[in-house]
Amino acid sequence: MTEIRVLTDEAQYRAHNTLFRRAMHWGPPTDEQWPATLPSYESGRVLAAFEGDEMVGTTQSYACAMVVPGGAVVPHAAVSRVGVRADYTRRGVLSALMREQLSTLPEPVATLRASEGRIYGRFGYGLAGRVRFLRIDARKAVIPGSPTGRVRMLDPDTSDKLLPELHAEVGMGRPGQISRWPGWWARALDRKTEAENRVTVVHSGPDGDDGYVCYKVSEDKDFKHHMEIQDFACANADAWRDLWIYLTRLDLVDTIEADAALDDPLHWLFEDPRVVYTKDVYDQIWLRLVDVPRMLAARTYGSADPVVVEVRDKLLPANDGCYRVSPDGAERVEAQPDITIPIDLLGAVYLGDTRFSDLAAAKRIEGSRFAEADALFAGPVAPLCSTFF
Numbered sequence: 001m002t003e004i005r006v007l008t009d010e011a012q013y014r015a016h017n018t019l020f021r022r023a024m025h026w027g028p029p030t031d032e033q034w035p036a037t038l039p040s041y042e043s044g045r046v047l048a049a050f051e052g053d054e055m056v057g058t059t060q061s062y063a064c065a066m067v068v069p070g071g072a073v074v075p076h077a078a079v080s081r082v083g084v085r086a087d088y089t090r091r092g093v094l095s096a097l098m099r100e101q102l103s104t105l106p107e108p109v110a111t112l113r114a115s116e117g118r119i120y121g122r123f124g125y126g127l128a129g130r131v132r133f134l135r136i137d138a139r140k141a142v143i144p145g146s147p148t149g150r151v152r153m154l155d156p157d158t159s160d161k162l163l164p165e166l167h168a169e170v171g172m173g174r175p176g177q178i179s180r181w182p183g184w185w186a187r188a189l190d191r192k193t194e195a196e197n198r199v200t201v202v203h204s205g206p207d208g209d210d211g212y213v214c215y216k217v218s219e220d221k222d223f224k225h226h227m228e229i230q231d232f233a234c235a236n237a238d239a240w241r242d243l244w245i246y247l248t249r250l251d252l253v254d255t256i257e258a259d260a261a262l263d264d265p266l267h268w269l270f271e272d273p274r275v276v277y278t279k280d281v282y283d284q285i286w287l288r289l290v291d292v293p294r295m296l297a298a299r300t301y302g303s304a305d306p307v308v309v310e311v312r313d314k315l316l317p318a319n320d321g322c323y324r325v326s327p328d329g330a331e332r333v334e335a336q337p338d339i340t341i342p343i344d345l346l347g348a349v350y351l352g353d354t355r356f357s358d359l360a361a362a363k364r365i366e367g368s369r370f371a372e373a374d375a376l377f378a379g380p381v382a383p384l385c386s387t388f389f
């Protein structure tokens, strides 16, 4: 009989971390890694599955906040470290963990990064945001014109102090972006394991600091230099352009690799748009609406005639019901539905990455008036989450 417990002390957290890491085929946390990992264990949010006294499965979540279409910021649970001991898989351990976690989360929405695409739909998570992985030919990347602001390089101590504050100001510009919690920063800024050889530069415009980029450059066996953009956030187009001017004018860099939103207009910066090559598009945000009435009311909607959407949610049946969505908002109603949609697919359309008409074409949902629903849920910009957890 699987029992789910809330873990409470450091020894249990370390066992949790070891189990999760083994499930991912990684070794246990080293003594060097552990001090920066411990702050990522938040009291009350760490669950483990037990068979008798043996820990056999893990999950946890971090409390933070997420931007929804229209710009509102709502409480959000970042779900992570899901793992089941290899000798206990396919016996319902993950299912028990997910049921317990979903029924006790205080936040109205949760997201996670999925190791595999077939796991989380059954628990109501839908693929809600994708990301492009770009490679830029830095030797040919010419941005005409001059920068408008100033870019300055930070020493590591200044960067450690400034970045959390600056990210909170400039890093929440798209639906799907999430705030960062202290345990996230503890790991990201840990110079022993993560931040070694990382460079941070900050952009300032007329109103002060308004963007930053963190990058690392490494050299391969053929003496080519490759830059990896690790973190990039800015509040406006001038900061964005100036930071890219800085990056592409750096000496001794052959290629630059970066993540970007599907609609990122980066190629338009360059004289030759082909210097930006999309290497891959992969799924990033898997989103679970935990409290559907609250989340439908939190976002804004485009212009179209109202549509009644019927939601079906086996795990959290309080969400079941019909919701009338219009440009003025969303409310629960007793009415004939135009569209019936399972909770995972409502998650998929929520941030605007996917359209109802695409799901209908794929025979994943039924109903009518998909064009109106598309117009209501469409957003001006594609979602993105630049915070890996």
Ligand SMILES: CC(=O)SCCNC(=O)CCNC(=O)[C@H](O)C(C)(C)COP(=O)(O)OP(=O)(O)OC[C@H]1O[C@@H](n2cnc3c(N)ncnc32)[C@H](O)[C@@H]1OP(=O)(O)O
Pocket: 023, 024, 079, 080, 081, 082, 083, 084, 085, 088, 089, 090, 091, 092, 093, 094, 095, 096, 112, 113, 114, 115, 116, 118, 119, 122
């Ligand atoms: C957010 C993150 O942390 S992502 C990281 C997830 N972790 C990993 O990938 C680590 C390696 N894998 C594991 O630890 C485990 O196999 C897990 C967590 C993926 C699944 O745990 P299990 O306890 O085996 O899942 P459980 O037995 O509850 O299965 C539930 C259902 O999901 C299905 N399922 C589980 N894992 C997979 C998978 N990898 N691919 C396809 N289906 C899967 C099961 O077949 C089962 O289907 P059913 O309900 O139709 O019978």
